[in-house]
Amino acid sequence: MVIDRSSANASRIPVVRVVNLEKVFDGRIHAVDKISFDVFEGEVFGFLGPNGAGKTTTISMLTTLTVPTSGSAEVLGLEVTDRPAEVRKVIGLVPQDLTVDDDLTGRENMELQATLYHVPAAVAKPRIDELLDLVGLTEPQDRYVKTYSGGMRKRLELAEGLIHRPRILFLDEPTLGLDVQTRASIWEHIRKLKSETNMTIFMTTHYLEEADSLCDRIAIIDHGKIVALESPENLKKAVGGDIIDLEFISCNESILDDIKGLPEVALIHGKCEGNRVKVRVPDSGVALPRILSMLFEKKIGIVSVSVRKPSLDQAFLEYTGKNLRDDEGGFDRAAAALQSRRRRG
Amino acid sequence: MIRETLSLAARDLKKWLRTPMQIVVTLITPLFWLLLFGQAFNLNKLAASAGPVDLRVVFGGAPTYFSFMAIGQLAVIIMFTTLFSGVGLIWDRRFGFLTKLQVAPISRAVIPLSRVASSVVRSMIQASVVLIIAISFSYIHGLNGLEFGQGFGVLELLGLIGILVLLAAGFSALFVSLGLAIKNQETLFGLINLLNLPLMFTSSALFPISLMPGWLASIAKYNPITFAVDGVRQLVFNTSLGSAHSIGIDVLGIAVFSSLMIAIGTTLSRRALMRA
Numbered sequence: 001m002v003i004d005r006s007s008a009n010a011s012r013i014p015v016v017r018v019v020n021l022e023k024v025f026d027g028r029i030h031a032v033d034k035i036s037f038d039v040f041e042g043e044v045f046g047f048l049g050p051n052g053a054g055k056t057t058t059i060s061m062l063t064t065l066t067v068p069t070s071g072s073a074e075v076l077g078l079e080v081t082d083r084p085a086e087v088r089k090v091i092g093l094v095p096q097d098l099t100v101d102d103d104l105t106g107r108e109n110m111e112l113q114a115t116l117y118h119v120p121a122a123v124a125k126p127r128i129d130e131l132l133d134l135v136g137l138t139e140p141q142d143r144y145v146k147t148y149s150g151g152m153r154k155r156l157e158l159a160e161g162l163i164h165r166p167r168i169l170f171l172d173e174p175t176l177g178l179d180v181q182t183r184a185s186i187w188e189h190i191r192k193l194k195s196e197t198n199m200t201i202f203m204t205t206h207y208l209e210e211a212d213s214l215c216d217r218i219a220i221i222d223h224g225k226i227v228a229l230e231s232p233e234n235l236k237k238a239v240g241g242d243i244i245d246l247e248f249i250s251c252n253e254s255i256l257d258d259i260k261g262l263p264e265v266a267l268i269h270g271k272c273e274g275n276r277v278k279v280r281v282p283d284s285g286v287a288l289p290r291i292l293s294m295l296f297e298k299k300i301g302i303v304s305v306s307v308r309k310p311s312l313d314q315a316f317l318e319y320t321g322k323n324l325r326d327d328e329g330g331f332d333r334a335a336a337a338l339q340s341r342r343r344r345g
Numbered sequence: 346m347i348r349e350t351l352s353l354a355a356r357d358l359k360k361w362l363r364t365p366m367q368i369v370v371t372l373i374t375p376l377f378w379l380l381l382f383g384q385a386f387n388l389n390k391l392a393a394s395a396g397p398v399d400l401r402v403v404f405g406g407a408p409t410y411f412s413f414m415a416i417g418q419l420a421v422i423i424m425f426t427t428l429f430s431g432v433g434l435i436w437d438r439r440f441g442f443l444t445k446l447q448v449a450p451i452s453r454a455v456i457p458l459s460r461v462a463s464s465v466v467r468s469m470i471q472a473s474v475v476l477i478i479a480i481s482f483s484y485i486h487g488l489n490g491l492e493f494g495q496g497f498g499v500l501e502l503l504g505l506i507g508i509l510v511l512l513a514a515g516f517s518a519l520f521v522s523l524g525l526a527i528k529n530q531e532t533l534f535g536l537i538n539l540l541n542l543p544l545m546f547t548s549s550a551l552f553p554i555s556l557m558p559g560w561l562a563s564i565a566k567y568n569p570i571t572f573a574v575d576g577v578r579q580l581v582f583n584t585s586l587g588s589a590h591s592i593g594i595d596v597l598g599i600a601v602f603s604s605l606m607i608a609i610g611t612t613l614s615r616r617a618l619m620r621a
Contacts, residue, residue, distance in 0.1 A: 063448050088450035095448075097441030103360040115352040116449040160445075 033224035046215035092166030151182030353459030406582035411489035417550030431524020494583035515603035572598035
């Protein structure tokens with residue numbers, strides 16, 4: 001666990017305070033395993049982890065949809081289990097599943113949402129105009145939602161979550177199953193929201209680049225536990241430098257020893273895997289020429305060389321021992337199933 | 346709370362009105378019942394074959410079987426309309442709309458109550474169609490029509506509406522509660538199929554209690570549909586001839602049923618809408 005040492009947070013008051021929060025299903029599945037964290041006012045806080053890591057369960061507990069097994073979760077000082085009704089008034093949730101009604105128009109969906117959140121009709125009208133404009137749905141607002149694309153629905157969903165000007169907005173997998181362009185446009189809306197208001201945003205995602213580009217701080221969650229909590233920059237720094245991937249004609253222990261012996265090489269990651277060796281160095285620009293010239297001197301044949309700069313991907317691998325991308329096929333199938341399920345209706 | 350309930354009920358009705366097929370079904374189904382069942386199923390002769398009897402005693406004050414069954418049909422159509430009031434909840438659960446409601450700062454009771462409200466409106470529209478068709482049959486040569494008793498006026502009409510609204514609310518609450526509790530579409534449809542026949546035939550809606558075997562008659566007397574049609578017949582035909590209960594008991598029975606079902610529905614919503 002990486003301890004959050006940024007002194008800026010010390011003086012700030014948390015808007016979400018979670019202590020030893022736990023959720024056990026059927027007495028044995030530890031979906032969320034005694035996690036603790038604070039979310040501070042005005043930040044974008046990300047929960048990053050694979051499917052089944054406990055992200056949605058955590059959001060469900062924080063938004064009063066699921067009762068925790070044990071532990072405490074406070075939202076703006078309100079304990080979620082004791083005062084769910086008050087919590088619901090100050091938060092907004094954009095759930096993973098689309099919740100907009102296909103048989104109503106975009107505007108009708110917004111009007112219904114305004115009623116559900118007790119926004120007076122006189123206030124609701126200009127606010128709906130403003131929010132539809134924010135998410136770029138002014139023109140199609142009177143069309144039935146069933147004629148909307150997946151991205152338009154998601155943007156409508158986002159606008160709905162903002163109707164009562166919540167102090168904290170929860171976004172559960174905001175771009176799940178969306179294409180690259182639509183994803184970028186949702187990110188743009190979230191960034192705009194962050195820069196124009198002081199809203200605190202709590203989001204979950206399994207897309208690394210999403211967490212990287214949007215979040216001020218990221219909690220990496222795996223098997224119900226938080227394994228790291230840091231800013232994206234610090235997470236990447238913690239991984240410690242670049243990775244050089246070398247492929248030899250034939251790899252053996254003596255080559256490994258020669259490379260280890262170089263002063264610029266900090267660490268060997270792994271062994272000969274096939275004919276490949278992964279080397280971690282603080283600065284590949286300095287280390288790579290040294291490695292190559294050493295290999296040339298010893299007349300060791302190289303097939304290929306590649307260099308990877310630190311990414312959140314690697315950080316994730318480092319903390320959880322697995323590659324998030326390996327699982328993605330499964331996620332996208334889940335997203336596709338979700339889409340087709342909607343179409344059937 | 347009222348504003349949210351009405352808004353959600355309006356959403357429900359909008360969805361209904363925007364499906365043209367639903368409107369066609371709404372208009373055609375009562376016609377089928379009244380024309381095929383009401384005209385063909387001639388209990389007049391059957392009752393008369395037992396000897397000289399006053400049909401009005403057999404048919405709860407109605408002068409003919411058609412007039413008798415037309416009133417019963419008001420209750421039957423209400424039941425058939427409300428049967429499906431819980432199905433929308435299951436779709437809302439599947440499509441995530443229910444999540445939106447669960448996280449909104451509204452009373453949990455709003456969710457079933459809005460469904461009950463929209464279902465009552467829908468069933469009353471259905472019942473009006475039945476009433477209009479039944480009356481219009483009087484003007485078509487060769488068909489039996491609904492004949493009102495003397496003295497049927499505005500007060501009696503309001504009473505009729507009141508009783509039917511209570512019946513619709515009770516049944517809607519019952520089936521909304523089932524939709525809340527069951528969560529699985531196939532199970533709910535199975536249960537709906539299982540329940541509609543006994544509910545209909547253990548009542549005096551389509552068949553007079555006086556002609557039922559004793560065991561069935563004693564069950565039928567306490568079926569909520571019986572309370573409703575028994576009360577409405579006394580208002581429409583302006584007589585207590587052949588009635589199962591006095592009109593006071595009928596109104597009380599249907600009111601108790603309705604309140605009980607609504608109480609169950611709202612209580613259930615607090616539990617069923619929370620994930621464990």
